Amino acid sequence: HAIVTNQKYCAYSPSLDLAIGERITLIQKLHKAITEDELDIFLQPQFSLFDNKLVGAEALVRWRQNDGHFISPGVFIPLAEQTGLIFEISKNIIARSFAWLSDIKKHHPNLYQNFNLSINLSALDMAQSSLLSFLQTSLFNHDLNANKITLEITESAIMENHDLFIKGIQELQTLGFNLAIDDFGTGYSSMLYLKELKAKEIKIDMGFVRGIHTNRVNQKIVQAIVQLANGTDSMTVAEGVECKEEALWLQSIGCDFAQGYYWNPALPIQEFYTQYVSLKL
Ligand code: C2E
Ligand code: CA
Numbered sequence: 001h002a003i004v005t006n007q008k009y010c011a012y013s014p015s016l017d018l019a020i021g022e023r024i025t026l027i028q029k030l031h032k033a034i035t036e037d038e039l040d041i042f043l044q045p046q047f048s049l050f051d052n053k054l055v056g057a058e059a060l061v062r063w064r065q066n067d068g069h070f071i072s073p074g075v076f077i078p079l080a081e082q083t084g085l086i087f088e089i090s091k092n093i094i095a096r097s098f099a100w101l102s103d104i105k106k107h108h109p110n111l112y113q114n115f116n117l118s119i120n121l122s123a124l125d126m127a128q129s130s131l132l133s134f135l136q137t138s139l140f141n142h143d144l145n146a147n148k149i150t151l152e153i154t155e156s157a158i159m160e161n162h163d164l165f166i167k168g169i170q171e172l173q174t175l176g177f178n179l180a181i182d183d184f185g186t187g188y189s190s191m192l193y194l195k196e197l198k199a200k201e202i203k204i205d206m207g208f209v210r211g212i213h214t215n216r217v218n219q220k221i222v223q224a225i226v227q228l229a230n231g232t233d234s235m236t237v238a239e240g241v242e243c244k245e246e247a248l249w250l251q252s253i254g255c256d257f258a259q260g261y262y263w264n265p266a267l268p269i270q271e272f273y274t275q276y277v278s279l280k281l
């Protein structure tokens with residue numbers, strides 16, 4: 001199984017395909033990873049397609065192995081969701097991301113002013129009654145304003161209670177967090193959410209972005225999503241932009257923001273600093 005990845009290569013086998021023994025070992029190791037700080041946050045910069053300026057970053061978790069390799073979240077997040085470990089991971093990521101953002105606020109106030117940090121939460125987290133107070137306490141401890149933070153959420157098959165899911169998201173919004181509907185247009189990420197939730201951002205799945213400069217179907221789909229977003233006062237974020245032609249096309253049809261290998265993959269925090277923060281000193 002190709003579960004070990006580096007930054008650029010993200011192929012993975014869904015954890016459901018793992019053999020039972022392999023799965024159990026992985027679960028035990030994941031438990032240990034949470035308590036022994038083996039999870040790292042990488043940051044992928046996000047840009048305005050209007051003026052090409054940095055507007056923020058998405059925090060993407062990586063599981064550091066002893067040999068320096070990383071296991072992709074595509075493998076261990078689904079596993080964590082199936083085994084009830086996900087909320088522990090989410091809290092860990094919230095704590096780390098907030099600490100980082102608070103550092104930026106303190107030491108790079110100019111950057112902070114025009115910066116938004118996006119964090120991925122699992123749909124299952126919406127069913128945790130302590131999520132709200134955890135987020136509230138974390139904001140307070142790090143002296144952060146919720147409006148600088150976007151929570152990216154995808155509904156998945158694993159979240160069966162739709163009403164609880166919607167209610168959970170609405171509560172986060174009352175704290176002032178921005179909401180991004182992740183992977184829009186795929187799987188369970190449906191129109192219903194546009195109707196029921198005021199999302200600040202709609203994230204256009206990279207499947208629709210790929211080859212948009214030549215693929216007419218993708219052009220039509222993304223144009224429709226951008227129009228929908230305009231109609232619901234949401235911004236659009238294209239993910240997985242890999243070349244200049246894709247970026248130009250997205251810009252020409254009015255997509256607001258983008259991220260992808262064309263600019264950078266998710267970077268270790270230190271590298272993100274070197275490339276994007278130290279410039280602002
Ligand atoms: P996602 O949130 O849709 O994230 C986008 C994925 O695309 C990331 O994979 C990112 O590294 C990758 N990507 C970015 N730019 C490009 C590009 O130009 N081309 C290609 N081919 N890929 C690109 P990653 O980091 O492996 O994460 C996979 C998924 O795991 C994420 O999909 C998200 O659903 C989940 N995930 C990642 N971090 C977290 C986390 O902290 N919490 C939770 N709950 N889920 C996470
Ligand atoms: Ca995301």
Ligand code: CA
Nearest residue numbers: 182183203239
């Ligand atoms: Ca996505």
Ligand code: CA
Nearest residue numbers: 154182183205
């Ligand atoms: Ca995804």
